[in-house]
Amino acid sequence: MGEFDLIARYFDRPVRRSPLGIGDDCALLQPAAGMQLAVTSDMLVEGRHFLSTVDPRRLGHKALAVNLSDLAACGARPLAFTLSLALPAVDQAWLAGFAQGLFALAGEHGCELVGGDTTRGPLCINITAFGEVPAGRALLRSGARPGDDLWVSGTLGDARLALEAFRGTIALPQAIFEAARLRMEQPQPRVALGQALLGIATSAIDISDGLLGDLGHILRRSGVGASVQAACAPGLLAATGAGLQLDETLLQELVLAGGDDYELAFTAPAAQRDDVTAAAARAGTAVTCIGSIAATPGLRVLDAAGLPLPRQFAGFDHFR
Amino acid sequence: MGEFDLIARYFDRPVRRSPLGIGDDCALLQPAAGMQLAVTSDMLVEGRHFLSTVDPRRLGHKALAVNLSDLAACGARPLAFTLSLALPAVDQAWLAGFAQGLFALAGEHGCELVGGDTTRGPLCINITAFGEVPAGRALLRSGARPGDDLWVSGTLGDARLALEAFRGTIALPQAIFEAARLRMEQPQPRVALGQALLGIATSAIDISDGLLGDLGHILRRSGVGASVQAACAPGLLAATGAGLQLDETLLQELVLAGGDDYELAFTAPAAQRDDVTAAAARAGTAVTCIGSIAATPGLRVLDAAGLPLPRQFAGFDHFR
Numbered sequence: 001m002g003e004f005d006l007i008a009r010y011f012d013r014p015v016r017r018s019p020l021g022i023g024d025d026c027a028l029l030q031p032a033a034g035m036q037l038a039v040t041s042d043m044l045v046e047g048r049h050f051l052s053t054v055d056p057r058r059l060g061h062k063a064l065a066v067n068l069s070d071l072a073a074c075g076a077r078p079l080a081f082t083l084s085l086a087l088p089a090v091d092q093a094w095l096a097g098f099a100q101g102l103f104a105l106a107g108e109h110g111c112e113l114v115g116g117d118t119t120r121g122p123l124c125i126n127i128t129a130f131g132e133v134p135a136g137r138a139l140l141r142s143g144a145r146p147g148d149d150l151w152v153s154g155t156l157g158d159a160r161l162a163l164e165a166f167r168g169t170i171a172l173p174q175a176i177f178e179a180a181r182l183r184m185e186q187p188q189p190r191v192a193l194g195q196a197l198l199g200i201a202t203s204a205i206d207i208s209d210g211l212l213g214d215l216g217h218i219l220r221r222s223g224v225g226a227s228v229q230a231a232c233a234p235g236l237l238a239a240t241g242a243g244l245q246l247d248e249t250l251l252q253e254l255v256l257a258g259g260d261d262y263e264l265a266f267t268a269p270a271a272q273r274d275d276v277t278a279a280a281a282r283a284g285t286a287v288t289c290i291g292s293i294a295a296t297p298g299l300r301v302l303d304a305a306g307l308p309l310p311r312q313f314a315g316f317d318h319f320r
Numbered sequence: 321m322g323e324f325d326l327i328a329r330y331f332d333r334p335v336r337r338s339p340l341g342i343g344d345d346c347a348l349l350q351p352a353a354g355m356q357l358a359v360t361s362d363m364l365v366e367g368r369h370f371l372s373t374v375d376p377r378r379l380g381h382k383a384l385a386v387n388l389s390d391l392a393a394c395g396a397r398p399l400a401f402t403l404s405l406a407l408p409a410v411d412q413a414w415l416a417g418f419a420q421g422l423f424a425l426a427g428e429h430g431c432e433l434v435g436g437d438t439t440r441g442p443l444c445i446n447i448t449a450f451g452e453v454p455a456g457r458a459l460l461r462s463g464a465r466p467g468d469d470l471w472v473s474g475t476l477g478d479a480r481l482a483l484e485a486f487r488g489t490i491a492l493p494q495a496i497f498e499a500a501r502l503r504m505e506q507p508q509p510r511v512a513l514g515q516a517l518l519g520i521a522t523s524a525i526d527i528s529d530g531l532l533g534d535l536g537h538i539l540r541r542s543g544v545g546a547s548v549q550a551a552c553a554p555g556l557l558a559a560t561g562a563g564l565q566l567d568e569t570l571l572q573e574l575v576l577a578g579g580d581d582y583e584l585a586f587t588a589p590a591a592q593r594d595d596v597t598a599a600a601a602r603a604g605t606a607v608t609c610i611g612s613i614a615a616t617p618g619l620r621v622l623d624a625a626g627l628p629l630p631r632q633f634a635g636f637d638h639f640r
Contacts, residue, residue, distance in 0.1 A: 019356055019455075020458070020460070023461070023541065024394070024460050024461050024462075024541075025360060025390040025391075025393035025394050025461070025524070025525060025526055026358035026359055026360045026390050026391060026393070026394040026396065026451070026458070027358070027359045027360070028356045028357065028358055028359070028394075028453070028458060029356065029357040029359055030351075030356045030357065030455065031350075031351065031357070033353070036339060036348045036349065036350045037348065037349040037350065037351070037357065038346035038347070038348055039346055039347045039348070039349055039400075039402060039434065039435060039448075039450075040345060040346045040347070040402075040435065041402040041403075041404050041435060041436050041437055041446070041448060042404070042437050043404035043405075043406055043437045043439055043441075043444070043446060045406050045439055045440070045441030045442070045444075046441075047441075048439060048440060048441055049439070070345040070346050071345075071346060073345035073346070074344070074345050074346040074348075076346065080359075082359060082360075082361040082448055083361075084361050084362070084363035084446045085363075086363055086365050086444060114359065115359060115360065115361060116361050117361055117362050117363045117446075119363055119365055119368060119369070120365070120368060121363075121365030121366075121367075121368055121442070121444065122365070122441070122442040122444070124363070124365075124406060124441065124442070124444045126361070126363060126404045126437075126446040128359075128361060128402055128448040130359075131346070133348070135339075135350065138340070138346070138348055140340070140344050141343070141344050141345070142344075204345075205345060206345055221343065221344075
């Protein structure tokens, strides 16, 4: 099977929202009047972002999900994406599974594949995704203000729990392992929540490298500090709710610095708590208030007595 | 050096034309009223698209050039791009060179880096580039009509000549090798020509996989055939002009099916020959009429007597 047959069989689908899709030198996009185009790009490398044994359907889902998560963090509505794929060889079963997972998620969000590239090489996937957001209203990292509440969506730490189980540093009951593995391999981008928070949240980011590390980006760009209640950690790990008992230090590490969560962390004025919970209800996504923004720089994780934990948490960095 | 320091040092430059650049979950683009956004994405893999020994400045140039070439083939004006980079390790001299070549070409075309991703992995570069084109006026592959002239820009085959010299299948005088190598490693995208041909050319494509293979895409999408004059081949190889003598069969192979040229092949009504040459003069790019479009399907390479050459030419395909 050649390059062009491969594209035709697995990836060339008619476009409905874009003026021109796959098959020319460029695709054409046309954002509606008054809209800006939000653009994000994520590269996934075998052995670093996913295990070589992962179900290709889950991988197809995840490759798009991590990009939709960035669109969500800006409050953008997904429109389209391009896919670049380096493949060591043409494995039709793998391609069919990958395409199935990819297009299932794309279809859920009305996000269409408009172009890309295929080549031979070590397995590497790059997706660039496009969304629309009303001009000047995108959620940015720079808008957090002292006194704002600090919120997170969904649950945190389960993806890292699964990674630790794969690494053999922890043993998990089968049901808990499978649930955590699903979390790691098939994250659900908070697309509806991001859009529901437009006009309510003052800042947002998606949590990919661990809550505290990503929160640090909001603090730096907003010129503020924050405190986070460590007591929220048990309630945020889904595995805890499913009955898993963990040492408190490990639990905090997973939830506060685990990585690969693809939840949203966001800030909103304390006076808008009801608006936040109403937006979350509309989006069908749970949210938890975990702390607050302060004028004093720095990120403080507080124990039940309100005292800073002495421990350091490290965000994920590909080159450290 | 960590991931965020690496981005800050080598890639984070202020944006002037885009509402938001590097540093948030998404970049924001806003095409002018009445414009469509042309989008293209190309992935370059070490050992496949470039040699591991290539000067990183030339590689930075080429990674963007191949995308600008796609924008050129649509007649789009470059606006912005994202860069995803998988690196085996942080090599600061390499990064500095790569960024220098990349931004030099970007600056020439007013095309700004607005986002992307960096990760560790086998060296792989993906750029997605964005350009503006008046709505409904983009040059497409589907517009060639019987009777149109068939044109190419610049010179063809020299990049492949350099590749063959690297492979050891041909020996070249040093000056000719260096010129051909520059062509292979640092192609010049025909951005000004593409825009100058808006409203004149009926179809266009950029030549990356070899003239005849890429021309085939125009013919299929336009539902037409074409004949190409083999006699044009010697005049299109720059090395011939520099005095290199080559066997006729090899010369035709290089020019008609060489690959990595990043010139434009385009069609235009025969009645608009003067418009084509005027547009080429405005763009400062030589163009050559090499054949014509016919209603009869198929691609015929004709000898000086007007008879079809019996030889087959194969376009480049990553999976054959």
